[in-house]
Amino acid sequence: MKRIFFTYIRERIYKDVCVVMKKILLILSCALILIGCKKNKEGFLLGEASATENKTALIILNEHVKNVQPFETSIIRGNVTYETDKDNLKASMDIMIQKDEKILINIRYLGFPVAKALIMPDSVQYYDVKGVYFDGDFSILSNLLGTDIDFNRFQNLLMGQVLDSSTNQNMEASLEEGLHKLINASEEDLQSSYYFEDKSALLKKEEISQKSTNRSVTISYPNYQKIGKYVVPTEINIKAEQEKSINLNLQYNKVTFDTDLNIHYKVPEGYKRINLK
Template sequence: MRLYKLSVLLLVLSLSVGCRSTKTLTSGAEIDKSMTAKQIIRENSKQDVRFKTLQAKVRVDYTEGNSSNGATVNLRIEKDKVIWMSAPLGLARLMITQDSVRFYEKLNNQYFDGDFSLLTKILGTDINFEKIQNILLAEPIFNLKDDTYVMVPNEESYVLQPKDQRALFELFFLINPGFFKLDSQQLFQPSEKRMLQIDYKKYQEVSKQIFPENIRIIALEKNNEIIIDLDFKAITLNGEVRFPFSIPSGYKEIELE
């Protein structure tokens, strides 16, 4: 599997009216060693965000080897239905729905129009709309209530791992002891020498709910590393949103197979 395929798909991942009340959150809480994995999972699930629509400005910085670039994009989400991103002047646009991933960019006059099957193949686990949405909202990519988890000793975060790790990959979830959102979620494929790590560096409070302010995605395949930083600004909730998307005629399809 060429790293180019992984980099393109990870870049896809990283791409108003309503209440707005934002402040950066800090946590100086210490680990409570008496808490059980079930209690931590219950507290984490209480922090799931609830909204109909979301709009934000997101600074995206993408680094692969010695190459890096960045831009500020508009992000719009209709929860559980659509994730939409647009670069300045409409130079690139992405739309993800429950059954499709569509993307085009004007610099090279090319587009991608497909589903989640290649992401599933690359990462070795089922990737779908819900998992992508969860990454952006700092929620676990796997439902923690669907498995039995155990605590791993750690001084800064509650670390949970499945009691029986999966055969194809290993999972770890690091949960903040102060407000019980994720500090990190990590997926390892030792046999393939692959790693996907999603770190939540900062959080912010918006309308009395906790949203990520900074996300760092690190993808490692053998000796090749990709880093994507996402900085969320000006989040507003429950306003009216539109999702304009139309692949321009004459564009060349991006072949990832």
């Protein structure tokens, strides 16, 4: 009798556990479906095509410009990975862009703020949890990225546009590994190459090198997404070669446009100013 009773209890518990597990799996399945639907509403990956026939530089650049839509503000949320021969750091990031005026970057590690930077057309500022702050010019970004950077070029880099928006003269076009390649034939010391896919002339890669300083940088864009009428990268890979090799990866998890921004930047009291070269 006792054996029959324990057998009944064991079977009942097993059935209850199975019912609970089925409910959990059903809830998770519904959640995944909802998340998937939400993601599709926010943005979708753009299709690309290999280049098989030559186009003129003017046609390629004109097609590339069609991807650029005017906006007032943008918020980018994602992750950043910074690698050198000695360091390997990964953190979350928020980037707020007030077009042509200011860019605020917040870096967090395990949810805690560790650094904040404010980039404006005439200055670069930042502070971090070490209790120091910097207030200077774009030379700090130029040294980090391995090429000369100003506000407009940095803004273009984040949005997947050619660094120099005035790149339209003395360009030679060719095909290389299924991409349209443009090079500036008039440049001697500073050499620039731009690579575009064929379907929408999305920028896939930029290579910039400077012989006199022995610096080079490669910026690549694996994929693009369309959010409403806007086209933005899903990811940016930057490899800079100078005195040391630097790899920087920016992963875009969520991008919004034309929402209200609260760009607040103030160096905490007691922080020490540092000079960087």
